[in-house]
Amino acid sequence: MMTQPEPTFLSLLGLHHELNDLLARHQAKLVSGAIGKAVSDWAEFMAALIVHADDEEQLLLPLYQKRVTIPRGGTVDLFLAEHRKIRAFLAEISGLLNEVKGMPEPGAHRIIVILEREYEFKKLLEHHDMREKNFLYPLLDGGTAAAERRKMLSRLRVSI
Numbered sequence: 001m002m003t004q005p006e007p008t009f010l011s012l013l014g015l016h017h018e019l020n021d022l023l024a025r026h027q028a029k030l031v032s033g034a035i036g037k038a039v040s041d042w043a044e045f046m047a048a049l050i051v052h053a054d055d056e057e058q059l060l061l062p063l064y065q066k067r068v069t070i071p072r073g074g075t076v077d078l079f080l081a082e083h084r085k086i087r088a089f090l091a092e093i094s095g096l097l098n099e100v101k102g103m104p105e106p107g108a109h110r111i112i113v114i115l116e117r118e119y120e121f122k123k124l125l126e127h128h129d130m131r132e133k134n135f136l137y138p139l140l141d142g143g144t145a146a147a148e149r150r151k152m153l154s155r156l157r158v159s160i
């Protein structure tokens, strides 16, 4: 991992971006009929996203609660509720992908259903990204010293 001269939590937006790229690759494979590859991209995406959300819940949100004067749109409860919705979507879409995985010819309709659920999921991820971009990450940056940020960022299991 590269060491950053000025460690910031805001840099985690780069990780969100990488996750979005992985999801886009998964979707491209799904529409091109490479179901097996689409499923393995999804598994990689899901595993990283789950660990990232767990990192936030175990390490970042407790510090945020302690250090920051939390504004209305950025409460810990809101972040936890969005993480719950994200996990529910991950489980639902994994179920849909599992159904088509073993089929020799899944049919366009099933693929469209999956893409449409993924579209709803992407809208949720976008909202969540905005909330972390506007509240969690910058306010934590403002409430911590550089050395502390570096240490905390190094403890995250998924980072860029």
Ligand SMILES: [Fe+2]
Binding pocket: 052, 053, 056, 083, 128, 132
């Ligand atoms: Fe999050």
Ligand SMILES: [Fe+2]
Binding pocket: 012, 016, 052, 056, 132
């Ligand atoms: Fe995040």
